[in-house]
Amino acid sequence: MALSNAMQAPFPTIAQDRVYDSRIDPFQGLKEGDIAPLAIVYTDDDDRESLSGNNGGPPWRQSVNLVIELSMGMVGSLVGEDGNPMLGEDNKPLSTFVPIATEPQLEAMLDLFEEQVERLFRQPPNAWGQRLIGSEDALIVRVESWSSKRYVEREAQYRFAARQIMLRVMLPQPPSPDIVAVAPVEPPPIPPPLGPLLDAIIDDNGPYAADAEALKEMLTESGNFGPLVLAPLKRIRIKEADAGGGKRPDGVAQANFPET
Incomplete structure (x- = not known):
């Protein structure tokens, strides 16, 4: 959401709305041979x-590796195992992104691409970036390290215009659950930062709204965010390890709470 500004202009990077979550969705508006930056998170x-x-x-203290893969993709035909172009249901060739040989201009574009991603963590350019880092309910407390590696296809002796950025990020401490005597009738809301983020994506009504709605429903029905339901505390009884002596020869103290 932050890297694409919820799939709408103004885009914070040259990838525009070509930002994917571990998969590449079908793309439109490009023809075979076009070069386009893309990111996978x-x-x-x-x-x-x-x-x-x-x-x-x-x-x-929870930390994760946040991986952002940047590449300059060229639109090409999707080829099957037999070496022939794969056809869709309309009997037309399917297209995909294919790697391209590195040139100085492409390396410079990747430098720019990485700088735009880094700016997202230094000076978030949109409200989604502020939800990522820099606000009270941000998803990330801080970035502890930044590692950038470029891909090289050594067997074919080709250098591809692609980089992998790995950020070591610290996540916020989740709140402790409440303790109640009676279970709530309605399911409790998903706590921040995830709950408010899902609500914002649903309210935005963009491409990920349906996915966010499904995630919210699944997490709410699981009941994992509810309070701990415990019977009312009626008494406290303390027994000293070294019994005897003093005002309590038996080493025991007890207090009873009134019924409510």
Whole structure:
């Protein structure tokens, strides 16, 4: 959403609306031989470091690898295993993005492309970028490292105009669940930052609205965001490890709470 400005102008990068989540959707308005930048975004390696020095476990400091693959794609025919062009239901050849040999101009365009992506984390150019980082309910607390690698096809001795950016990002600490005596009648809302983000995507009514609606429904029905339902606390009983002596010879103290 941030890299494409919700698939609408003004676009923050030269990829415009060609930003994908681990897959490449059908594209329109391009003909075979056209060159177009595109980006693929996904996450890898979810690591959690214990913040409790006593017994380990939660809460954790959570970090993930956010991967953004940048490439200069050229529209070409989709070829099957037999080497022949693949045809669609209308019996017309299918097109896809194919790698292109690197040239100085393409490398410069990739430099520009990466700079535009970096600007998204330094100075978010749109409201979706501010939801990503820089606001109170942002998806990312901070970027801890930035690694950029270029792809090289060594076997064929071709250099392709493609780069992989890997950001090590720290995620916010999720809120602790509430403790209640009676379960709520209505399912509780999905907490931030995910809940408000899904609502904003649905309200935007863009290409991802249906996906966001389905995710929200699935997560809400799972019930994982509800409070902890515990019976009312009636008494507290404390027993000292070293029993005897003092004002409590038996080493026991108890307090009863009034019924409500």
